Amino acid sequence: MIEIKLISPEDTYKIRRVILRKNIPLSEKSEGDFDKDTFHLGAFIEGELISVATLIKNESSFFEGSQYRLRGMATSENYQGKGLGKKLILKAEEILKERKVDVLWFNARIVALEFYKKLGYKIIGEEFDIQFIGTHYTMSKKFKNV
Template sequence: MLRPGLPRDSARFVEDRRPGSFHLAYRDDAGGVVSCVTFVPEDLDGMPAWRFRGMATDEARRGEGLGSQVLKAGLVTVAARGGGLVWCNARVSALDFYRRHGFTERGDVFDIPGIGPHVILTRHVD
């Protein structure tokens, strides 16, 4: 669901197994993942930070608040681990979602080949 039309392995990242990384998912009644996100300790411009990536919600379940739930749970976990700067490379098409959760744009839009236009978003978590 993260990268429709691309191989499943395109949604696996080296950082997934980095110490401190954590993965969150919302599962349906049958146990299938319908929304997910991964948080990774990863500096931004030399500042200690948490990057989240691999955030996705099944297209058929969008609008139910599931993405909001996994994102909020991730931010709570980051806060419990000391908080700080949280950032991501966000699809331009998802900007309104992230703005509703307190994220702001940093820098210009850039293209990730094969995936589309993105922008860096940041937010502080206490």
């Protein structure tokens, strides 16, 4: 059974490190992890944490209104493509709508673009490079709060 739950910042570190920081000399910790408006979601199978996502209240000049940024989206390798990431994003969207957030945005790796596009996210602007990780695109979705 898949369960989606709120988790602590520290709970996200292992999956972030293994999946998002493999051979990359950057910390698995993100600025904003402990901010009061931040929340972290985990997808569990049989009690084991498999997929993580972090939502941080963070504004970009690309957008207007109240904004959250998705960070640290990762699913353990053996479980990718089984619908866990999608469940996390849908839960995050539900919480953000309750909080009357207007826009969810993030910087997406090229390998994940299709995942986000399937969930209705759109690319904004040009591609750009993040050192050690590679090419990214900013993506976003506007909720119908305004």
